[in-house]
Amino acid sequence: MTDEHSVKGNRLDPWLDNYATRAHGLRASETRSLFAVASRPEVVSLAGGMPNLKDLPLDRLAESTARMIRKDGGRALQYGNGQGLPRLREQIPDVMALEGIDADPEDIIITTGSQQAVDIVAELFIDPGDVILAEGPTYVGSLSIFATYQADVQQIEMDADGVIPDALEEAILRLEREGRRIKLFYCLPNFHNPAGATLSEERRRTVVDICHRHHILIVEDNPYGLLGFDGQTYTALKTLAPDDVVYLGSFSKIFAPGYRVGWAVAPPAVREKMKLASEAAILCPSSVGQYSISMYLEGFDWKHQIEEFRGMYHDRCDAMISALNEYMSMCTWNVPSGGFYVWVGLPDGLDAKDMLPRAVTNLVAYVSGTAFYPGGSAGHDHMRLSFCYPEPVEIHEGIRRLSDVITHDLELIDLFGPSYSRPTEGVSTPAPDQI
C-alpha cells in the first residue's frame, strides 16, 4: 500500500495539483486588505469604498427591526424564495423609478450584494477565453470575478464623458476580425468607480446602439446612480434598450452594505437562468436581510435619507477637491458630480503602486490605479482617492500627507531617475497587507 499523498502537491499545499485551472488565477486583489489598512486609527484612508453610515437612525432601525422580528420572525428566519422576497421585489421599482427606470417585479432577482449578480452573469455567459469589454479603468471587484471565469477583459478608453464610443466600436470590430467571442460589455455609467466620470447622455444612445448592432449584452452596474450631488440622474442604458441590458442595483450605498442585498433586472430568459444559478449557489438570499430592507423602505423616509447622503458626500468631495487644489498642483484630477471617487493622475515618472508603502508609512492610504486593470497591466500613473468615509478635516489632512509623499518621490526622481518604466504586463498585484 503506497502513500501517494506524499508524492503529490507540496509541503505548503498537498492539494496543489488538484485545483481547477480557474483556481490558479486566484490572487489577492489590491482591495482585499484595504479594510485592515483602513482600520488602523492613525491612518487616513482614502482607499476603501465603505459608505458613511453614521447618519443612519440606528435607534429607530433597532426598534423597527425588533418589531419586524416579533411580527415576521417565523418567515424572516426561514428559507425564502430563490428569486427574492416578493414584497421587496415589489418595492424595488420605486427605488429605480427615481432614475426613471421602469422595472417589473417579475424581472428582478435579489442577490447577495450586486457583487453576486456580477458573479452569476459571468458564470452564465463566460467560457474560458471569452471576451468581456469593460471601461479602462474598471471596478476591481468585477475584475476578480472575471478572472475567476478566465475571461479575457478588453478595456476601452474613457475620458471625462465616460467610455469613448469610437474606441468601443473599433475594439469590437478588431476582436470580431480576430474571430473572438465577445460576450458582455460591463459598464458603470454613473459616477464611475474608480474614474469618477459619468457617461454623457449622447454617448449612452451611441453605446447602446453599438452593442445592439453587434449583439453584445450590456451589464449596467449602477450602485451610485442616486448619489448625484445635485440630485441629477441620467437615462439608464436599461431604459434605452431593455432587452439588451442586465441592470444591477444595490442597497449598499443608498442604505447599508451589511445586509448584503443587491438586485438584478434582466430580460426574462436571462433572468430565469440567473435565478437558477443563484439558487444553485446559495439556495436563497438572506431572508432577514430582505425583510430588514423591506421594512426600511416601508417605514422610513428613505428618499430623504438619500438626499442627506448626497449632501454629505458632496461636502466631502468638495473638501477633497479643495485640498487637491491647495496641495497637489503637480497632479491632475477630474471633479466628480456624484459618487465616492476622484481619479488622480500622478506626475510623470511616479508609480502609484510603488509609492503606496511610502504613503502608508506616512499614514495615508489610497488604491493604486493598477488595481483597476487586469493583472495590474496599466494604471501605474493613477490612484483612486475615496472621499466617502473620512470626515472633511481628515480628507484635508490625508491629502496634505499624500502631497508630502509625492513631493518626496519627485525629489528622488530628480536624483535617481524615474522608477516608472519596468515591464508590468500580466504581473499580479500583491495584497496591501504585504506592505
Place this chain on the structure above:
Amino acid sequence: MTDEHSVKGNRLDPWLDNYATRAHGLRASETRSLFAVASRPEVVSLAGGMPNLKDLPLDRLAESTARMIRKDGGRALQYGNGQGLPRLREQIPDVMALEGIDADPEDIIITTGSQQAVDIVAELFIDPGDVILAEGPTYVGSLSIFATYQADVQQIEMDADGVIPDALEEAILRLEREGRRIKLFYCLPNFHNPAGATLSEERRRTVVDICHRHHILIVEDNPYGLLGFDGQTYTALKTLAPDDVVYLGSFSKIFAPGYRVGWAVAPPAVREKMKLASEAAILCPSSVGQYSISMYLEGFDWKHQIEEFRGMYHDRCDAMISALNEYMSMCTWNVPSGGFYVWVGLPDGLDAKDMLPRAVTNLVAYVSGTAFYPGGSAGHDHMRLSFCYPEPVEIHEGIRRLSDVITHDLELIDLFGPSYSRPTEGVSTPAPDQI
C-alpha cells in the same frame, strides 16, 4: 448597417447563442419550487427540508437584535471581513466542540449558508469532466452545484451504515484505471439527506484511509450532526484526517436558515483560496447576519435550544415511523436516529416521480428519489419524506393520504402493468410547479 441581433438567438431568448457551456446544464431542480407546493395550506408537505422554528424565542431575539443594532449597528450595517466576523469565528469552535471537533478560528471561513461553501469548493477544484464521488443518493442542492461546474458525479452505493467502503474503493480503482481525475469525495456522514443513514464509526476510519491513499479531498457536509435524537454524536472525518477534509457546518438547522450563515473549516492553503473565491463572489458575508448569530451564541442558551430541537424532531420522526407502520406495509424504510428524513422504498413497479402529481392532487407532497441522482438517472423506486416541518398530527394524515395514492397506483399496475420501465438515463427532471 445590418441588424445582426435579428438573426441570432431566438424569439424566446435572443441571448441563447451567447451562454457559456456550463449554462446549458442549468435546469430547474426538483427542490426548486417545493416551497411553493409546501406553502399551499391544504397540502401536507413531507417534501421540504425547512427546519421548524416556532420554538425559537422570537420576543427575546427581537429585543437582543435591537440592542445589537444600537450597540454595534455602525459595524453590523457595514462591509465586513471577507473571511467572516472574527468574533463569530472564535465562537464557532464551541459549536463544533459538541461533536468533538477541534477547530482553529483562523481556519474557518464564514459563508452564505454552507451551500455557498460547496459552491466555492467546486469552483476551486472542478474542471469540466472531473469526477466527484458522492453517496448514492446525495443532497440535491450539491448536485445542482456540481452540474454547474460540469463535474461527472459518480455515486457510491450506501446501506444502513452509510456509504459502503468496498464500493468506494472499487469505484476509485476503476476510475483511476480509466485515467479519470477524481477531485473530491462529497460525503454527508450524519443523518444523511435524503437517506437518513449514518456512517458507522468503523467505516469512517476506512473511508478516510481510502481517500488518503488515493489523495482525494473529502468534503464533509454536516448540517445535521448535532440533531441526533439521543444527543449522540459521531467522530468527524475532519477529526480523523484534518489535512484531508474540508468540513462544512451550518446554523440553518440548529438555529435558523434566514440569516444564511454557514461555515467551512479547511486545510490552510485551501482555506486561503476559499477566502479569495468567496471575496470575489460576494465581497463578504452579511455583517448583520453574522452579528445576529454571534449575539445568539453569546446571549442565549443555544445548547438547550438544540436539545429542544432534538426532542421535537424525535417526536416527529416517531410520528412518521408509527404512521408508516400503520399505513404503508407495502413499502420499506429505514428508521433514522437523527436529522430530518426517512428514505422510503416503493413496491415493485411504482415510480415516485410519476406518482408525485397524483400525490399532490391528493394533498400530500414528497420529493421523488430521482432528485438525488444526477439527471434523475436513478431513484424512481424511492421517495424522501421529511418529518421536520409538519406537526405530528399532520405527518400522520400525510402518510395516510400517501398510502391511498400508493394503493391506487398498485391497483392500476394490477390492471395495466407497471409504469416503471421507461428509459430514464440522463433525462432532466421537471420542476414540481410544472405539475
